[in-house]
Amino acid sequence: MEVPILKQGHFLIASIQSALTDADLSQLREALVLRVGKLRARGVIVDVTALDVMDSFAVRTLRDIAHMTRLRGAETVIVGIQPEVAFAMVQLGLTLKGVATALDLEEGLAFLDRFTKERFERA
Amino acid sequence: MAAKQSPSVVSPERQTGAGADIAALLRELVAHLRQNRTQLREEWARRITRAQLLTAMTEEEIFAEATSVYDNYVEALETGTFEALQAYARNLSERIIPRGVETHEVVGIVLLLRDVLARSLFAKYHEDFEKLNRILDAYEPAANRIANTVAVGFVQERERIIRQQQEAIRELSTPVLQVRERLLILPIIGVIDPQRARQLTEQLLRAIRTNRAKVVVIDITGVAAMDANVANHLVQTVEAARLLGATVIVTGLSPEIAQTLVTIGVDLSEMATVGDLQGGIEEAERLLGYKVVLQSELPHPATKA
Amino acid sequence: MREETLQPVSSDVDIVSARQKGRELAAKAGFSEGDQTVIAAAISEIARNILMYAKRGEVSVTLANSEDRIGVIVVARDQGPGISDVARALQDGYSTSGGLGLGLPGARRLMDEFEIHSAPGQGTTVTMKKWRRSA
Numbered sequence: 142m143e144v145p146i147l148k149q150g151h152f153l154i155a156s157i158q159s160a161l162t163d164a165d166l167s168q169l170r171e172a173l174v175l176r177v178g179k180l181r182a183r184g185v186i187v188d189v190t191a192l193d194v195m196d197s198f199a200v201r202t203l204r205d206i207a208h209m210t211r212l213r214g215a216e217t218v219i220v221g222i223q224p225e226v227a228f229a230m231v232q233l234g235l236t237l238k239g240v241a242t243a244l245d246l247e248e249g250l251a252f253l254d255r256f257t258k259e260r261f262e263r264a
Numbered sequence: 265m266a267a268k269q270s271p272s273v274v275s276p277e278r279q280t281g282a283g284a285d286i287a288a289l290l291r292e293l294v295a296h297l298r299q300n301r302t303q304l305r306e307e308w309a310r311r312i313t314r315a316q317l318l319t320a321m322t323e324e325e326i327f328a329e330a331t332s333v334y335d336n337y338v339e340a341l342e343t344g345t346f347e348a349l350q351a352y353a354r355n356l357s358e359r360i361i362p363r364g365v366e367t368h369e370v371v372g373i374v375l376l377l378r379d380v381l382a383r384s385l386f387a388k389y390h391e392d393f394e395k396l397n398r399i400l401d402a403y404e405p406a407a408n409r410i411a412n413t414v415a416v417g418f419v420q421e422r423e424r425i426i427r428q429q430q431e432a433i434r435e436l437s438t439p440v441l442q443v444r445e446r447l448l449i450l451p452i453i454g455v456i457d458p459q460r461a462r463q464l465t466e467q468l469l470r471a472i473r474t475n476r477a478k479v480v481v482i483d484i485t486g487v488a489a490m491d492a493n494v495a496n497h498l499v500q501t502v503e504a505a506r507l508l509g510a511t512v513i514v515t516g517l518s519p520e521i522a523q524t525l526v527t528i529g530v531d532l533s534e535m536a537t538v539g540d541l542q543g544g545i546e547e548a549e550r551l552l553g554y555k556v557v558l559q560s561e562l563p564h565p566a567t568k569a
Numbered sequence: 570m571r572e573e574t575l576q577p578v579s580s581d582v583d584i585v586s587a588r589q590k591g592r593e594l595a596a597k598a599g600f601s602e603g604d605q606t607v608i609a610a611a612i613s614e615i616a617r618n619i620l621m622y623a624k625r626g627e628v629s630v631t632l633a634n635s636e637d638r639i640g641v642i643v644v645a646r647d648q649g650p651g652i653s654d655v656a657r658a659l660q661d662g663y664s665t666s667g668g669l670g671l672g673l674p675g676a677r678r679l680m681d682e683f684e685i686h687s688a689p690g691q692g693t694t695v696t697m698k699k700w701r702r703s704a
Contacts, residue, residue, distance in 0.1 A: 160589065163581040163617070194588060194606050196613035197675060220509070224469035225606040227507040231500040233610060233675040236507070238534075243509035244476055420637075459702065466603055 144169045146176060151183040152253055153215070154246070157191050166202040173206055177215045183260075184253035185210050188246055190221030200235040207240040216256050218242065220249035289402040294342045296388060297381065305334045308373075308380045317372045320363045329356065330373075333414075337377065341406050346413050353417030361418075361425055370418045374411040381407070438464050440471040446478040447548050451541075453486030461497035465504060472510045479548040480505055483541045485516030495530040502535050511551060512536065515544035572597070572632045576616075578645075579625040584616040587628040591643065594630050598639050600701055608641060608699055611676040615645040615695050618672045623649020623693065633698065640700040643680075648692040655687055 142165055147154045153176060155169060173185055187203060189195070195203075207217040218241040222230075230236070241256075243249040297304065309330045312318055318326050332352065340349040357370070385403065389396035438460070441449045450468055472480065482501070484490075490498075502512040514537045517525075525532060538544040549556060574594055576587040588609040595605045612628060619626035626647025633640045652658045659674050673695070677683040680697040687693035 160585050162585055193592070194609040194613060196588075196610050196617070197672065198613075198617060222507045223606075224466070224473055224504075224508065225603045227469060227504040228465060228500075228603055229606045229610045229679065230507060231503045232607065232679055233614075234678070235675075236503045242507050244473070244478075248476075248478075248509055466601075 146172060148180055153182045154186045156188040159191055163198050166199055170202050170206050174209045177210045177213045182215045183257045185215050185217040186249040187219050188221045195226050195230055204237060204240055218249045218252050220245050286402045289399055290341060293403055294338055297338045304380060304384055305330055308377050311376050312373050317369045320365055337410055340410050349413055350417055353414045354421055357418040357421035361422055371415050374414050378407045438467060440468055442475050446552055448477045448480045451483045456494045458493060461494055465501045469504055472505060472508050477510050479551050480510050480512045481544040481548050482512060482514050483516045490521045492528045495525055513538055513544045513547055515541050575629045577627045578616050578619045584613055587616045588612040591630045595641050598632050598641060607679045611679040612643055614672045614676040619645055619647045623647035638700050640698055643697045645695040651689045651691045651693055652687040653689045655685055
């Protein structure tokens with residue numbers, strides 16, 4: 142199942158709707174890395190609210206998305222990780238180190254606003 | 265039950281199989297207990313009162329429970345199955361435990377019943393000593409098993425209730441407090457075992473979501489000791505909170521705990537720590553963009569009113 | 570209460586089905602949402618292990634009712650190449666597939682009991698159990 146990617150201003154929003162297979166996740170990664178450059182996005186939000194479990198493959202893919210889009214000039218923030226999912230993740234040893242996280246879409250947008258503004262002003 | 269009229273018929277059966285013999289004896293026994301139900305039940309209830317057992321209950325209540333236990337007892341003897349008795353024992357325990365009935369009382373009353381019934385068997389068979397012995401041989405294992413079932417049922421029920429209460433106390437002992445918009449405080453007091461640590465984490469993560477918290481201060485001033493296991497749990501809690509987008513500040517690490525953590529080599533590099541709760545809250549407010557200023561230091565205090 | 574689900578694993582869609590079935594059964598057994606998630610994550614890891622190393626196999630999830638506790642038993646079986654160094658495969662960060670190396674050790678951390686039988690050419694069977702906390 143393909144994940145819809147919306148463009149809002151300078152940001153891309155990928156909103157996961159249901160459980161994803163490994164192939165779906167890989168496809169999402171490719172689509173985001175491609176589109177960040179094409180649409181000159183400065184930020185990416187991946188909304189995982191709908192995921193009721195995240196295993197090592199899912200987490201690795203999210204981490205790869207964050208690192209790859211950063212190389213392409215966009216900061217990624219993962220939003221909507223459920224409390225139970227977060228707890229299971231840390232027990233598995235999956236902590237998404239170095240990747241920004243936020244409570245929900247609204248917080249994710251606020252984070253990217255702040256982040257890109259700082260970077261813009263510094264530049 | 266037919267065996268009751270002709271006890272001598274039992275003898276040839278003994279040669280063919282002890283099992284059939286015991287079954288016949290038990291049948292006879294059950295018939296005897298049914299026949300003398302009223303009298304034996306009353307005798308038992310009297311002895312319970314005399315032994316000052318079940319003092320938390322009225323005499324009527326004791327008699328009512330004695331009746332049920334008696335009937336279940338006889339039924340277990342008759343059928344050889346203990347599920348019904350087990351269920352009844354649990355149910356009984358559930359009712360009497362809140363009233364303060366103790367384990368020794370329950371064991372006591374079951375032993376009393378065993379005694380009352382044994383005495384009535386003595387009275388009935390005292391002229392046929394050999395028969396009495398065989399009846400007792402059949403009765404005793406069953407009676408022991410019944411006593412065991414009831415006592416174990418009671419103890420299990422008690423343990424269940426204790427567990428439940430522990431759970432309740434645990435929940436009370438880990439309040440997650442919202443002190444400001446988006447700021448939670450979790451003061452931890454007492455001993456943390458793995459189960460409590462897990463519960464604490466689950467509670468905190470849910471609270472972060474419902475309160476939309478951005479910063480959490482975990483104060484462990486009230487925690488006396490911490491082993492590697494619990495320390496790792498704390499680290500996991502901090503990491504899980506970050507996955508929900510919240511920053512955790514840990515305050516109040518005692519000198520002992522600080523030494524332990526460094527000695528056992530728990531990786532705390534990712535954890536923000538501040539000396540005391542006040543400092544932690546100040547740091548949290550700074551992160552949230554609050555600035556606390558004395559009124560006298562405001563630029564134009566008069567015009568602001 | 571005794572129920573069982575069986576999920577053959579031969580593609581990545583099956584990983585999703587296996588963990589969803591496992592979660593449903595765990596929910597039926599009365600596990601908390603937190604534990605349901607933990608069980609689902611563990612199933613996901615071992616199901617992916619099958620797919621990566623053996624290409625095909627199966628995952629069964631059974632409700633277990635012992636004397637005083639309720640739990641789930643997850644068994645993952647394959648006829649693949651097997652593991653030559655089981656102890657090493659259970660170490661964090663050890664992976665021959667370029668993954669995070671969290672599959673087996675991760676699943677072991679999530680569950681209460683974990684057992685693995687494997688030898689080169691003999692396939693691999695992983696049995697893991699999780700018990701419901703306090704009745």
